[in-house]
Amino acid sequence: MPDSDAVMTALAGVTDPELRRDIVSLGMVRNVAVDGGRVSFTLVLTTPACPLRDQIEADVRAAIDALDGVEDLAIEWDAEVRGQAMREGAPAPIKGVKNVIAIASNKGGVGKSTVAVNLAIALADAGASVGILDADITGPNLPTMLGLDEGILADGQGGLHTLEAFGLKAVSLGFVLPKGTPVIWRGPMVGSGVRQLLHDVDWGELDYLIVDLPPGTSDASMSMAQEAAIAGVVIVSTPQKVAVEDATKAVGMFDRLGVPVFGIVENMASDIFGRGGAAAAADELGIEFLGEIPLDAAIREAGDGGAPIVATDPGSEQAQAFVRLAEQVAARCSVLQYAGESSAA
Numbered sequence: 001m002p003d004s005d006a007v008m009t010a011l012a013g014v015t016d017p018e019l020r021r022d023i024v025s026l027g028m029v030r031n032v033a034v035d036g037g038r039v040s041f042t043l044v045l046t047t048p049a050c051p052l053r054d055q056i057e058a059d060v061r062a063a064i065d066a067l068d069g070v071e072d073l074a075i076e077w078d079a080e081v082r083g084q085a086m087r088e089g090a091p092a093p094i095k096g097v098k099n100v101i102a103i104a105s106n107k108g109g110v111g112k113s114t115v116a117v118n119l120a121i122a123l124a125d126a127g128a129s130v131g132i133l134d135a136d137i138t139g140p141n142l143p144t145m146l147g148l149d150e151g152i153l154a155d156g157q158g159g160l161h162t163l164e165a166f167g168l169k170a171v172s173l174g175f176v177l178p179k180g181t182p183v184i185w186r187g188p189m190v191g192s193g194v195r196q197l198l199h200d201v202d203w204g205e206l207d208y209l210i211v212d213l214p215p216g217t218s219d220a221s222m223s224m225a226q227e228a229a230i231a232g233v234v235i236v237s238t239p240q241k242v243a244v245e246d247a248t249k250a251v252g253m254f255d256r257l258g259v260p261v262f263g264i265v266e267n268m269a270s271d272i273f274g275r276g277g278a279a280a281a282a283d284e285l286g287i288e289f290l291g292e293i294p295l296d297a298a299i300r301e302a303g304d305g306g307a308p309i310v311a312t313d314p315g316s317e318q319a320q321a322f323v324r325l326a327e328q329v330a331a332r333c334s335v336l337q338y339a340g341e342s343s344a345a
């Protein structure tokens with residue numbers, strides 16, 4: 001008959017493929033119970049959006065099956081997202097927020113907001129608690145994308161607080177300002193605006209806060225990187241050569257600011273605009289390619305109509321592209337947490 005020591009020893013031989021450490025020393029195995037030939041335990045993943053769960057399950061089952069006398073194996077799944085690793089000299093974390101993930105590009109209109117919203121919903125659907133912040137304070141995008149009215153909080157009652165949409169906690173200056181108000185903020189004002197959006201809002205407890213940045217190396221992007229510790233940045237690029245060059249500039253900017261870049265996602269991949277440019281750029285820059293989102297009318301209509309495709313048609317091929325992206329981003333986030341930890345140790 002197996003015993004729990006034998007089970008733990010067997011599981012210590014299973015490696016998490018992303019984190020490259022055994023699942024026992026990672027603390028992923030809990031509640032081991034052995035009753036005759038029946039073995040059960042809980043596997044606690046580092047993110048509910050784990051892309052490699054099937055592989056981990058197969059490896060775990062093989063390891064346990066190899067033990068003498070095992071008749072049955074019951075695995076319970078759970079996930080605990082950990083806080084981002086703190087880098088030396090990094091700005092203060094946001095209260096209650098474990099990981100800040102920024103969505104950036106050097107060029108406008110490449111689909112940052114589309115990616116931010118669908119990525120956030122995909123993470124929430126996987127079971128994570130997720131917030132989304134519209135850091136584009138001069139031209140907020142989230143009211144439209146999430147189908148929330150501009151100026152909905154304009155009466156000032158209750159101050160700036162999160163609104164619930166598609167399972168997300170959302171904050172945008174667009175909720176506060178009456179429709180049509182021109183926001184002409186410059187330099188230092190942009191910085192304090194972003195600081196308030198980040199730190200003065202009660203986010204509650206979040207696994208991931210997705211920040212939809214305005215395009216370019218504008219004041220808002222720079223102050224974001226200086227106002228809050230960012231776990232990592234997702235750079236959005238279209239397939240065209242110029243767009244890829246722009247993405248390269250964005251990567252350079254975050255590198256100089258000491259902010260980790262998770263990788264590049266190619267948006268609007270198509271037979272007309274081409275595809276593969278962003279993957280080639282990622283390769284050249286030595287960073288991760290996070291996936292490809294197709295150019296697709298359904299994605300545009302859903303986003304511009306205030307009902308993102310991951311929420312309205314989660315089973316569709318287009319939505320699944322965002323789900324895969326979310327898994328890649330969540331995995332990068334976990335990997336950097338552990339890398340930060342082992343270099344700090």
Ligand SMILES: Nc1ncnc2c1ncn2[C@@H]1O[C@H](COP(=O)(O)OP(=O)(O)OP(=O)(O)O)[C@@H](O)[C@H]1O
Nearest residue numbers: 108109110111112113114215268294295296299300
């Ligand atoms: N994969 C896609 N397929 C079709 N349309 C898309 C796709 N991604 C984004 N769009 C559309 O392209 C337009 C620009 O996208 P979006 O607003 O997300 O870009 P952005 O980078 O946030 O822009 P800005 O720099 O102005 O903030 C929108 O109309 C959006 O619906």
Ligand SMILES: [Mg+2]
Nearest residue numbers: 112113136141
């Ligand atoms: Mg936008």
